[in-house]
Amino acid sequence: MTKITISLIKADVGGFPGHSAVHPELIETAEKKLEEAKGSGSLIDFRVLSCGDDLELLMSHKKGCDSGEVHALAWETFEEATEKAKKLKLYGAGQDLLCDAFCGNIRGMGPGVAEMEINERTAEPVVAFMMDKTEPGAFNLPIFRMFADPFNTAGLVIDPSFHHGFTFEVWDIQEHKKVFMDSPAEMYDLLALIGAKSRYVIKRVFCKPGSKISEHEPVAAVSTEKLFHTAGKYVGKDDPVALVRCQSGLPALGEVLEPFALGHLVSGWMRGSHNGPLMPCSFDTAHPTRFDGPPRVIAAGFQMAYGSFVGPADLFKDVAFDRARQRCLEITDYMRAHGPFEPHRLPMEDMEYTTLPHVMKTLGDRFVKAE
Numbered sequence: 163m164t165k166i167t168i169s170l171i172k173a174d175v176g177g178f179p180g181h182s183a184v185h186p187e188l189i190e191t192a193e194k195k196l197e198e199a200k201g202s203g204s205l206i207d208f209r210v211l212s213c214g215d216d217l218e219l220l221m222s223h224k225k226g227c228d229s230g231e232v233h234a235l236a237w238e239t240f241e242e243a244t245e246k247a248k249k250l251k252l253y254g255a256g257q258d259l260l261c262d263a264f265c266g267n268i269r270g271m272g273p274g275v276a277e278m279e280i281n282e283r284t285a286e287p288v289v290a291f292m293m294d295k296t297e298p299g300a301f302n303l304p305i306f307r308m309f310a311d312p313f314n315t316a317g318l319v320i321d322p323s324f325h326h327g328f329t330f331e332v333w334d335i336q337e338h339k340k341v342f343m344d345s346p347a348e349m350y351d352l353l354a355l356i357g358a359k360s361r362y363v364i365k366r367v368f369c370k371p372g373s374k375i376s377e378h379e380p381v382a383a384v385s386t387e388k389l390f391h392t393a394g395k396y397v398g399k400d401d402p403v404a405l406v407r408c409q410s411g412l413p414a415l416g417e418v419l420e421p422f423a424l425g426h427l428v429s430g431w432m433r434g435s436h437n438g439p440l441m442p443c444s445f446d447t448a449h450p451t452r453f454d455g456p457p458r459v460i461a462a463g464f465q466m467a468y469g470s471f472v473g474p475a476d477l478f479k480d481v482a483f484d485r486a487r488q489r490c491l492e493i494t495d496y497m498r499a500h501g502p503f504e505p506h507r508l509p510m511e512d513m514e515y516t517t518l519p520h521v522m523k524t525l526g527d528r529f530v531k532a533e
Contacts, residue, residue: 164282166206166469167229169221170290170403171236172385173258173273176247177215181295183449184212185252188243192217195239204231206469213448213460214294215254216401217243220462222469227277233268240273274298274385276403278366281379286466287408289418289477293440295450295457296430298335298386298402299359300440304421305382306330306356308406308413309367310345315417323374323411331366332356333386340365360429360512374411382406401430415463419477422459425490431455435508435516438497441490444479456494 178185189210196208196219204223211218219236223229237259244256260272269275280286293300307314309328317324327345332355334340343352355362367382369375384404408415425439431454438456448458462474500506510518 164468165224165279166282166466167223167226167232167277167279168288168405168466169223169227169229169232169236170218170276170292170385170405171221171233171268171273172216172218172292172401172403173240174216174254174401175240175244175258176250176252176255178250178252180253180451181215181454182451184215184217185247185250187246187250188217188252191243191246192219192239195242196221196235199235204235207471209462209471209474211290211292211445211460211462211474213292214401214450214458216292216294218290218292218403220290220471222466222471224469227279228267228269230266233266233275234264236273237264237268237271269387272387274387274400274403276383276385276405278380278383278405278407280407281376282466282468283375283410285410287415288464288466289406289408289415290462290464290474291404291406291459292401292448292462293403293457293459294401294448295434295455296402296428296440297360297400297434298363298384299356299361300428300430300457300459301384301402301404302356302359302362302364303424303426305364305367305384305404305406306353307421308418309382310349310352311421314420315413317413317417324369324413326370326372328381329368329370329377330356330364331368333363333365334361335363335386336361344370369411375407381412415477419461422461422478423483423486425486425493427493428457429508429512430457433516435513436497436506437508438506439490439493441487442478442483443487445476452494453498456490 192210199205206222209220247255258272312318330343363386366380371377385402408418422442427437428440431438440457443458448460461477463477464471464473497506
């Protein structure tokens with residue numbers, strides 16, 4: 163088996179127009195930079211994609227996770243794309259680049275990162291999920307359903323190769339702690355955490371000992387970076403990404419995609435301050451414009467071939483997801499009718515980086531005790 167690393171790194175370095183899409187010249191700039199890296203041997207292969215206003219760099223290499231060389235390459239690519247965005251006067255040019263200079267690892271500098279080092283199997287299907295206008299916790303429900311819900315994944319019941327379940331790595335992104343939890347044995351405790359999606363997020367999923375795949379190799383990885391934790395203010399939604407392996411001891415491709423047929427409610431949307439449905443969409447419709455939404459997710463499918471990407475296949479282009487999209491539009495109408503009221507607007511505790519703290523401070527002396 164070939165040991166490779168897959169790195170999916172994203173950043174919003176300029177929207178066209180507003181927050182709706184990535185300008186083609188930014189994609190061309192990124193492709194040129196990564197082609198040079200491939201030619202020099204730094205990368206095995208790459209793809210440049212976009213979801214909404216996020217530039218997505220999908221790279222394969224043999225340098226392991228958290229490689230300073232690969233992370234520096236991504237940072238320099240985003241910097242060059244930012245310069246192009248500034249020349250085009252695109253909106254929010256470089257907004258996700260929260261540091262002045264690269265310092266060895268791109269984590270904590272603004273861009274979102276999902277990586278996995280794997281032994282490439284005889285057939286290695288991988289799906290790269292990319293979201294726009296939402297937060298990392300938006301992946302909690304679908305990742306849980308892929309790897310722990312038998313009503314979604316029939317293989318948990320009928321496939322002996324993973325009937326014993328999976329191990330979830332969950333991060334507390336406020337306290338910067340992590341815990342490993344077993345499913346199905348600890349399923350209820352797991353749900354108690356990940357149901358609070360703004361704080362507890364699934365970072366990785368692993369097989370258990372005795373599985374076809376080593377328990378040390380992730381079979382799913384999610385970006386967990388929170389921009390406001392670094393910036394200290396609201397600069398945009400985190401727009402997470404994820405990598406998920408499929409088939410042969412893992413959920414089938416259809417079981418990996420099935421959770422997104424719901425159109426579940428996620429946080430983000432307009433100004434990062436509203437709840438709305440997550441709409442699975444094709445590459446060419448991943449340009450949210452209605453109230454800067456509703457939030458979107460695309461799925462790029464690949465077969466790995468000695469580290470090279472065979473694809474992508476536009477997996478949510480399937481007409482079988484049309485009804486999910488229609489449901490999302492109906493939910494959008496309903497949620498928008500609430501205007502500035504909850505539950506469309508996020509609750510007070512999630513509005514720390516908006517104008518609400520200023521409003522409360524301004525009104526502070528005017529509050530009097532109610533009899």
